[in-house]
Amino acid sequence: MSSRLGKIGFTFTLIAAALTGISACSKSSDAPAVSTEIVRVDGSSTVFPITEAIAEEFQRESGIRVTVGISGTGGGFKKFCRGEVDITQASRPILDKEIAACKEAGIEYVELPVAYDALTVVINPDNTFIQSLSVEELKAMWQPSAQDQIKSWNQVNPAWPDKPLKLFGAGSDSGTFDYFTEAIVGKAKSSRGDFTASEDDNVVVQGVAGDVNALGYFGFAYYEENKNMVKAVPIRRAENADAVMPSEKSVMDGSYQPLSRPLFLYVKAAVIKDKPEAKAFVDFYLDNATDLVKEVKFIPLPQQELDAVVAHWQAGKVGTGFGGVPEVGIKIQELLKRI
CATH class of the missing domain: 3.40.190.10 (Periplasmic binding protein-like II)
Incomplete structure (x- = not known):
C-alpha cells in the first residue's frame, strides 16, 4: 500500500463482505481477488485525471475493476441519463435538458463536488x-x-x-x-x-x-x-x-474570480442499494480525494466542505442544487443546503 495515502487503509474486508461474489484479500496474497463486477465511469476530461488516479488505487486495493471514459461533460451526461454508466464526472453542473433526460429515464442521482479547479x-x-x-x-x-x-x-x-x-x-x-x-x-x-x-x-x-x-x-x-x-x-x-x-x-481565498469552479461526480442513486461495488468506489473516492486531488495538481476541498459532501453522500440526497443552470462563484456548503 502506498504511503502517500494514509487513509487508504480503508477496510476492504468490509467492502468485500458487502459485495456479492467478491472475496476479500487473503493473508497469503498481496493482491485481492479480481472481481467480475465493473464500475463504469465516464464524462469530463478535466476531472478524468482525478478519477483515474483514484480508480487505480481502488482497483489495486479491492480487485474491483473501474472503467473511466472521456466523453466530455456533455457526452458523459448523455451516457449517464441513458443508464450506460454508474457515475459521470463533470466540470460544470447538470443542465435542464440533462435533468429532463434523466427524469424521463427514471434515473435519480446524487450530486457530489469533489475538487476545485481554476480555469487558466x-x-x-x-x-x-x-x-x-x-x-x-x-x-x-x-x-x-x-x-x-x-x-x-x-x-x-x-x-x-x-x-x-x-x-x-x-x-x-x-x-x-x-x-x-x-x-x-x-x-x-x-x-x-x-x-x-x-x-x-x-x-x-x-x-x-x-x-x-x-x-x-x-x-x-x-x-x-x-x-x-x-x-x-x-x-x-x-x-x-x-x-x-x-x-x-x-x-x-476567493480572489480568483470568476474562473474558479467546483468539479463534480454525479452518482446514480440506485447504486447505493443495488450496486455495492459502485458505492464502495464512491466511498473510497471521497475518503482519499484530498491526497490524490493534490497529487494530480488539482485543488482539494477544504476539510469542512469535504465533510459536508461526505455527509450529503451518506444521506443519499438526490437532485441538484443548481436548478439546471450554471452558476459562477457558488460555495459548496451553500450548494448542498439547497438540496
Whole structure:
C-alpha cells in the first residue's frame, strides 16, 4: 500500500463482505481477488485525471475493476441519463435538458463536488505585451459578435500590437467550454465559433506553445503539467481590479474570480442499494480525494466542505442544487443546503 495515502487503509474486508461474489484479500496474497463486477465511469476530461488516479488505487486495493471514459461533460451526461454508466464526472453542473433526460429515464442521482479547479488563460511564453487580462478584454475576444470581426490583438486593446489573434479553447461538448463562456461572456455556450476547439487539452497546449500570437484556456492541472510550454495570465475581475494568478491560495481565498469552479461526480442513486461495488468506489473516492486531488495538481476541498459532501453522500440526497443552470462563484456548503 502506498504511503502517500494514509487513509487508504480503508477496510476492504468490509467492502468485500458487502459485495456479492467478491472475496476479500487473503493473508497469503498481496493482491485481492479480481472481481467480475465493473464500475463504469465516464464524462469530463478535466476531472478524468482525478478519477483515474483514484480508480487505480481502488482497483489495486479491492480487485474491483473501474472503467473511466472521456466523453466530455456533455457526452458523459448523455451516457449517464441513458443508464450506460454508474457515475459521470463533470466540470460544470447538470443542465435542464440533462435533468429532463434523466427524469424521463427514471434515473435519480446524487450530486457530489469533489475538487476545485481554476480555469487558466494561457499565452505563448514569448508574448511580451500581455501582463494581465480583464474579464472585459476576454469577453471582447470570445463573445459571438467577435466572430470574423476581432482578428487582431489591437482590436481588443489599441495598446497591443497589430498581430493576428489566434484562439484555442475547449470543444462545445466540454463543461470547460460551458463554464468559461458563462463566466466570461455571461451565457453558457455563447461564443464565437472561429477558433480552434478541441476536447483534448493537449491540442490547446500545443497550439498556444507553437504560436506567439495565440491565447487559450483549460484547467489548472493542465497548466501545471505544461508550464514550461505556456504562460499563465493574471486575471482582473474588473478593469481597475488587481490582477490575480490562478493558484490554490487564490481559489481558496476567493480572489480568483470568476474562473474558479467546483468539479463534480454525479452518482446514480440506485447504486447505493443495488450496486455495492459502485458505492464502495464512491466511498473510497471521497475518503482519499484530498491526497490524490493534490497529487494530480488539482485543488482539494477544504476539510469542512469535504465533510459536508461526505455527509450529503451518506444521506443519499438526490437532485441538484443548481436548478439546471450554471452558476459562477457558488460555495459548496451553500450548494448542498439547497438540496
